[in-house]
Amino acid sequence: xxxxxxxxxxxxxxxxxxxxxxxxxxxxxxxxxxxxxxxxxxxxxxxxxxxxxxxxxxxxxxxxxxxxxxxxxxxxxxxxxxxxxxxxxxxxxxxxxxxxxxxxxxxxxxxxxxxxxxxxxxxxxxxxxxxxxxxxxxxxxxxxxxxxxxxxxxxxxxxxxxxxxxxxxxxxxxxxxxxxxxxxxxxxxxxxxxxxxxxxxxxxxxxxxxxxxxxxxxxxxxxxxxxxxxxxxxxxxxxxxxxxxxxxxxxxxxxxxxxxxxxxxxxxxxxxxxxxxxxxxxxxxxxxxx
Amino acid sequence: xxxxxxxxxxxxxxxxxxxxxxxxxxxxxxxxxxxxxxxxxxxxxxxxxxxxxxxxxxxxxxxxxxxxxxxxxxxxxxxxxxxxxxxxxxxxxxxxxxxxxxxxxxxxxxxxxxxxxxxxxxxxxxxxxxxxxxxxxxxxxxxxxxxxxxxxxxxxxxxxxxxxxxxxxxxxxxxxxxxxxxxxxxxxxxxxxxxxxxxxxxxxxxxxxxxxxxxxxxxxxxxxxxxxxxxxxxxxxxxxxxxxxxxxxxxxxxxxxxxxxxxxxxxxxxxxxxxxxxxxxxxxxxxxxxxxxxxxxxxxxxxxxxxxxxxxxxxxxxxxxxxxxxxxxxxxxxxxxxxxxxxxxxxxxxxxxxxxxxxxxxxxxxxxxxxxxxxxxxxxx
Numbered sequence: 001x002x003x004x005x006x007x008x009x010x011x012x013x014x015x016x017x018x019x020x021x022x023x024x025x026x027x028x029x030x031x032x033x034x035x036x037x038x039x040x041x042x043x044x045x046x047x048x049x050x051x052x053x054x055x056x057x058x059x060x061x062x063x064x065x066x067x068x069x070x071x072x073x074x075x076x077x078x079x080x081x082x083x084x085x086x087x088x089x090x091x092x093x094x095x096x097x098x099x100x101x102x103x104x105x106x107x108x109x110x111x112x113x114x115x116x117x118x119x120x121x122x123x124x125x126x127x128x129x130x131x132x133x134x135x136x137x138x139x140x141x142x143x144x145x146x147x148x149x150x151x152x153x154x155x156x157x158x159x160x161x162x163x164x165x166x167x168x169x170x171x172x173x174x175x176x177x178x179x180x181x182x183x184x185x186x187x188x189x190x191x192x193x194x195x196x197x198x199x200x201x202x203x204x205x206x207x208x209x210x211x212x213x214x215x216x217x218x219x220x221x222x223x224x225x226x227x228x229x230x231x232x233x234x235x236x237x238x239x240x241x242x243x244x245x246x247x248x249x250x251x252x253x254x255x256x257x258x259x260x261x262x263x264x265x266x267x268x269x270x271x272x273x274x275x276x277x278x279x280x281x282x283x284x285x286x287x288x289x290x
Numbered sequence: 291x292x293x294x295x296x297x298x299x300x301x302x303x304x305x306x307x308x309x310x311x312x313x314x315x316x317x318x319x320x321x322x323x324x325x326x327x328x329x330x331x332x333x334x335x336x337x338x339x340x341x342x343x344x345x346x347x348x349x350x351x352x353x354x355x356x357x358x359x360x361x362x363x364x365x366x367x368x369x370x371x372x373x374x375x376x377x378x379x380x381x382x383x384x385x386x387x388x389x390x391x392x393x394x395x396x397x398x399x400x401x402x403x404x405x406x407x408x409x410x411x412x413x414x415x416x417x418x419x420x421x422x423x424x425x426x427x428x429x430x431x432x433x434x435x436x437x438x439x440x441x442x443x444x445x446x447x448x449x450x451x452x453x454x455x456x457x458x459x460x461x462x463x464x465x466x467x468x469x470x471x472x473x474x475x476x477x478x479x480x481x482x483x484x485x486x487x488x489x490x491x492x493x494x495x496x497x498x499x500x501x502x503x504x505x506x507x508x509x510x511x512x513x514x515x516x517x518x519x520x521x522x523x524x525x526x527x528x529x530x531x532x533x534x535x536x537x538x539x540x541x542x543x544x545x546x547x548x549x550x551x552x553x554x555x556x557x558x559x560x561x562x563x564x565x566x567x568x569x570x571x572x573x574x575x576x577x578x579x580x581x582x583x584x585x586x587x588x589x590x591x592x593x594x595x596x597x598x599x600x601x602x603x604x605x606x607x608x609x610x611x612x613x614x615x616x617x618x619x620x621x622x623x624x625x626x627x628x629x630x631x632x633x634x635x636x637x638x639x640x641x642x643x644x645x646x647x648x649x650x651x652x653x654x655x656x657x658x659x660x661x662x663x664x665x666x667x668x669x670x671x
Binding site: 006007116118135209216251254259 | 329485488492496500516524530548549553
């Protein structure tokens with residue numbers, strides 16, 4: 001029994017990490033149908049900038065805030081310098097541009113920072129919390145809390161604010177959005193900045209658990225992308241639940257089956273789900289009006 | 291016009307080569323993985339090789355002859371390593387090669403060196419590099435199998451015979467996992483649980499819970515490299531294990547204690563080289579001088595601590611310089627013969643004595659069993 005609870009705690013911890021990364025994909029996807037493969041690099045930047053600012057003597061909250069703002073700036077720059085000039089290109093080309101950007105950011109981080117691994121101190125200490133024989137670290141609760149907070153924020157943004165609806169409108173039909181007076185350029189800038197900021201926030205929260213180095217972004221983005229696909233691309237609820245589900249799948253496989261097949265089982269389940277529900281669990285079926 | 295330029299260029303090149311030969315110099319070649327996935331090995335190795343060649347030349351070279359170093363970065367790619375080995379031998383006309391940060395790149399260089407009769411000192415771990423012995427191939431790092439044997443010897447000294455293993459699926463972890471499983475039987479160690487994790491995984495508590503729930507496990511061994519072992523150790527403390535934990539030489543560095551946190555790392559045992567505990571060595575320790583001098587020079591030049599892997603490169607250059615001096619010649623065959631006669635040569639990794647049957651030249655005494663205590667290292671034997 002305590003083993004099962006331990007597997008659930010592990011799955012929730014890892015799942016919350018995936019969910020935070022997956023949530024970052026949502027905004028850009030909603031605004032432009034582009035899957036931003038540089039999202040993992042924003043997570044890495046969040047962690048790295050915070051580590052180096054903190055080492056330079058800055059208090060942790062200030063260092064984290066600076067990292068989030070800097071990454072948001074990076075997101076805006078990515079949009080202005082690489083995505084916007086190629087706006088008339090098909091979505092696939094834009095996605096490939098983001099892959100190129102991720103390689104560039106990774107290389108730059110290696111030169112600006114270093115190639116070593118780094119860790120941030122846990123926000124609330126390292127004393128594990130014991131519940132019925134199983135343990136969970138306080139930092140895991142921070143990550144889960146962060147994932148839920150970002151989810152609620154995004155949900156309110158898309159359903160309650162005019163700007164959020166303008167983002168959805170831009171994705172749906174850029175010309176129609178312009179006709180009703182939406183500044184689509186500003187919406188694109190906003191969505192890249194916000195996505196990068198969410199990624200960086202994820203980086204700050206997960207670094208005490210996963211550690212950070214210039215090249216952690218690829219693996220994080222891959223798992224986050226898988227979580228987002230499983231839940232339904234573009235849907236914040238899908239990103240959150242997809243992440244948790246993926247984490248639980250991995251920990252249950254490692255716990256009850258074999259750790260060798262952990263990743264394989266997770267991806268087989270994702271494939272199976274996507275065969276039956278190509279839009280993901282919470283994804284909407286596209287409706288074309290003729 | 292184009293042809294004339296080319297001819298002129300060729301003549302210039304030819305003159306350059308001639309004047310070079312006239313000055314009498316020792317052409318040393320190296321191909322290491324300074325970038326790419328094996329950069330953690332190759333980067334400090336490249337830095338060490340460059341630093342040591344500069345040092346030797348500043349001190350007047352070997353018998354008054356300067357070393358001319360040609361260093362290539364193969365990026366961990368065996369195909370590139372093969373190309374560079376060919377280039378080193380045919381174009382750069384080197385008399386000896388150092389390199390092969392990984393076993394894969396070493397295997398590529400090894401065939402070339404063996405066929406062309408150029409002495410080659412590898413910096414990679416696998417035992418297959420020197421077993422069976424190849425005439426021109428030597429290596430400086432101890433093998434993963436020796437690390438397993440050292441750990442198992444320490445376990446038996448504490449009456450531990452039943453263990454659980456949790457290994458990374460990265461190259462280092464997978465190789466050591468296989469070696470440990472192979473020698474466990476001979477050493478009288480029984481592996482009751484055998485778990486793995488991906489090198490980028492964020493939480494290993496499920497695997498550790500399985501090991502904890504396996505009846506009879508007396509200790510846990512974690513072969514791995516990078517962030518994995520740090521996360522495993524943190525999870526280990528989180529789950530409140532009361533049995534000892536062993537790590538491998540892959541994480542023998544101060545960075546590991548930093549990443550893991552002082553409290554979680556307390557009591558961890560691992561095999562390491564003298565290089566790691568330079569400031570703990572007694573002044574009459576045979577390795578004291580070489581370790582402290584090398585560490586000081588490396589730190590002064592690069593402002594970071596030399597890793598165990600950097601030490602492998604140090605020993606390779608030092609062994610070659612020693613062999614060339616003794617051979618009194620820059621003929622590859624003379625260097626090879628002198629290298630094989632090396633006896634009791636003290637390096638940072640251990641004391642090397644090559645024989646025609648043994649081109650590794652280290653024994654288990656090269657490893658020192660260490661324990662982490664109060665955020666630092668403590669030597670056990």
